[in-house]
Amino acid sequence: MKRLFNKDTSYRSHLGQVRNLGSSHNGTHHFITQRLTAIALIPLVFWFVCCLTSMATATHAEAVEWVNYPPNTVLFSILILVSIHHAHLGLQMVVEDYIHTSVMKALITVGMKFFMIALTIASVIAIFRIIFVFGG
């Protein structure tokens, strides 16, 4: 174990030394993905809140028009998909920190994964339906 972190005797890169460590062998990927989704969400959240402040009392036709406007379709799709992924990564971390029985942890982790996939598909279908059923 000691030799793995000894920079003087190892020819492995820093990234190579931390990859695949931990019980599930993918902690580094989890860490980096969480940060990248966080960075992506910063401008998206500001954009979305700005839109929401003018959308609060929108009629159905106005809401459809908003989603159907191509830049909004793209940005909102990215926002919702990245948000769900970011939330999934965060919730998984919370579960791993506070749930200590392995059966319970596995059940909640897998259940959460299924739920997040369902939420992702529901939002994608909703956007497609809005565009193709009401978008004209």
Add this chain to the structure above:
Amino acid sequence: MATHKRPLSPHLGIYKPQLTSLMSILHRATGVVLAVGLLPLTYWLYSISLGPEAYERVQNIIGSPIGLVFLFAWSFALFYHLCNGIRHLGWDAGMGFDIKTAYTTGYLVWGAAFALTAGAWLLAIMRGTL
């Protein structure tokens, strides 16, 4: 194994709450709140695709006094998590680790979160949507 001197987690019962530790757990709490909030957000989106009646129903729930209280709490959780998340990204880049800076950025996060929440609601009122 037992002879290793490993660092212990703080014993919460005898641990004095500090700005830094409170903000840390609040980051998690707001994160969970926002994750749960994705459910009504997706439902709102889905209701648009179901047609005017379903959409009106959801809009009426959001526009009700209880709905607005939840929306306000959600907006504060969003801005707090956003601002403190930026603080965390700074730490991930190795910046602002000393106690003094951690407190300064902590107060900045509170100020920014309150200001952005107030700003968003003022903007909504000014645009006549509330």
